Amino acid sequence: MKENKDIEQNERRLRIIRDALFIVIPLIIIVFIFLTYIKDIKTIINEVDTLRYEMDSVLTSIKSNDSEMVEASVYHIDESSKHMQYILSEKKWKLLSHIPYIKKYIRSADTLVDVVVNASDDVLKPGVEVMKQYPLSQLKSGDGFRVDTINAYLDYLEKIEPEIEDMTSSISQVKVTFSRSGNISKYVDKLNSLTAAYKENGEYIQIFREFLGDGSDRMYLVAAQNSSEIRASGGFPGSVGTIRIENGVMSIGDFQTVYKVLSERVPESVQVTEHEKTIFSSWMRLSRDVCYNPDFERVGSIWAHSYESRNGIHVDGVISLTPVIIQKILKYTGGVTLSDGTQLNGDNATKVLQKELYYKYLSNRTDTNISNANDYVDALFAETAKLVMSKFVSEFDYKMISQYAQIFIDGGKDRTILMWMENEKAQTYVREAGCSGGLNHDKEHPQAGVYFSCSYASKMGWFINLDTQIGDSVINTDGSRTYDMTVVMSNAIVSDDIYKAGEYILGAQNGGIKGFIHLFAPEGGTISDITTSNSMKMVLDEYEGLQLAYNLNFVVYADKPITIKYKVTTAPGVDEPLTVSKTPTLQEYR
The missing domain is CATH 3.40.630 (Aminopeptidase)
Structure with a gap:
């Protein structure tokens, strides 16, 4: 009897231990897995901080033309990004990606890490190779610049610009945030700074490419x-x-x-x-x-x-x-x-x-x-x-x-x-960038021309003022717009300037500025209703398909400005407001 009782007690103890193990072992496993996740998360957070630090180092090193430091920082960035990618590719993380509530976080993390890896492979590493092959210290050659070095960097910027755009777009699709996800966005923002000048000045860089x-x-x-x-x-x-x-x-x-x-x-x-x-x-x-x-x-x-x-x-x-x-x-x-x-x-x-x-x-x-x-x-x-x-x-x-x-x-x-x-x-690029100085033939972007010239040998250009004013537009029945234009030519010379100058500077008008004025209508537009404060006659004509009014025989005296008022009508159906192109004067430098 005693033996049976002992056997029953032992069996009871075994059942208790077995039941306990059924509870404790899964708990231990869960705690262990949880701790490994926590460890991985801490590792990823540290790697993200490393990325931020090393990217700052890359930008600083680029500014100081230290290609060796750039290469070292890019190496660390590459190691950190690949390490994060490896962690998230493990089975335990893939398992979580199937859990409904958690999967959006895992997928977002995958996207952010992929962006960092791509940045390393497609942006930073190629940049290191360009810096090694074409060091900026060799940009200048004697009294000039090496064209192959300039072109190498322009080619690089042109290549990485769409890559960075794609990265920015990928980050914008991430709808959840993490404790360090903002740092990934800042990281890509820093990459954007590499191409900011290229993107902002793309039309001018294209001219430069054609020039070189x-x-x-x-x-x-x-x-x-x-x-x-x-x-x-x-x-x-x-x-x-x-x-x-x-x-x-x-x-x-x-x-x-x-x-x-x-x-x-x-x-x-x-x-x-x-x-x-x-x-x-x-x-x-x-x-x-x-x-x-x-x-x-x-x-x-x-x-x-x-x-x-x-x-x-x-x-x-x-x-x-x-x-x-x-x-x-x-x-x-x-x-x-x-x-x-x-x-x-x-x-x-x-x-x-x-x-x-x-x-x-x-x-x-x-x-x-x-x-x-x-x-x-x-x-x-x-x-x-x-x-x-x-x-x-x-x-x-x-x-x-x-x-x-x-x-x-x-x-x-x-x-x-x-x-x-x-x-x-090349000239097409120049026109598109707005620096051709050609007469405007873009009907959709109407522009009036106001151009002044000193017509007699002198150095009186320093004193000429050329001011323009565009009034409000009136919409006509055919969809064209009519603007009241005012042009004022004035002479800023004072008596002391006249006294000291002499004929070489003044010309033959003793302080007056003998000049030409040419007023151009926009493409498809007209000039009308011209009046002048000094009763001078404006001749209407046409040049390069544009209507113009001009006068080749007048003098702008000190304290006697000449005002020209007229109407400019744009081509029918043009909604863009009228602008003015005019001869640059020195008014703001006096």
Whole structure:
């Protein structure tokens, strides 16, 4: 009996232990699995923090041109991203992805990790290879820039831009958040910063690509248009330089006075028409004076043919710069000192070049022979252009490419930088970017033209004001819109300026500004109801399919502004508001 009782007690104990084990062992297993999940989550969180730190290191190293540090940081990023991907590919995580409530978190985590892995494989690693093969330290070669290095980075940015767009799109589809998911988004935001300038300035970069080509030999003219001798397309081209691409290196050549560079007469190959001479004056027969025509596409083409006619060298394009660009460049590069001791910087360059040098050497307060002084000042202008361009090359900082690009963008908008390219495909890009300086033929984006020129030899462009105002539109029955336009030309010269100036600066009008004015209607539009405050007659005509009104014989005296009021009507059915293109003046630099 006792034995049976002992057996029953043992069996009871075994059942208790067995039942306990059935409960405890699964609990232990669950706790173990839970702890492994917690460990994995902590590991992933640490890896995400590593990604953020290493991406900051990548961007810092790129700015400092430290390719070895970039490579080391990218290696750590790659290791971290692959480690996270490995963890999430394990069976225990795949199992969770089938549980209804949890699966959305697992799938979102998979998406975020895939983005990081793709960023490493498709963006960062290729970038390291480009930096190793084309180190930025070798961008400059002598007095120029290596075209293959520039193109390598442009190719890289073009390649990764859609990759980063896809990553951004993938992250936007993730609808759940984690403790570190925001860091993944910030990580991709940092990748976006690599291509930000490329995306923002894509149309201008396309022009630059066409300008560079594949590095084969090319030659471009750089015309420094003098706003003190203001012309419709900018100014008199006092100095002309070159940009050459030779043996894969782009370099800036010397600037010379226009009289030594362009043929005197317009070549037969681009002969000026009698109609153009009527509209823009007979000065159009001279190559240097075709800038009375506001259409820079026409002007640039003539200057290119004129240079080739005189020098026997083919020209692939022409860039026009006004003096305000000099000041904008010097704001980033620092100042220069001319051979006569004149200091130019980012605050004073325009005023010095457009007024003070003339008053220093060519006013009636100096004893210098005018002819010799004029040659000397022309030489100083040529020296300025060369010094500034050389300083730009020597002080070039690739970290400021966005700022340099902004100079070009702003210059295209206000016509202080214009460009003509012989290649029609390249010129199409120039037009689309808005820096061709051509007359507007886009009916859907109506633009009125207001162009002023000093018509008599003087340096009075410094004093001219050209102000425009567009009134509210009236919608006509045919869907066209009519605007009241007001143009005011005024002369800011004061008696002290007149007293000190002398005839070379003032011209023949003793402080008055003798000029031309050309008013263009938008494509498919008209000009009507013209009135002028001085009763001068405006002649109606047509040029390149655009209606215009012009006058070639008036003088703007100090304290006697000339106001022109007229109506501009757009083409039928155009909804875009009217804008104005006008000759850039120096008003804001006085």
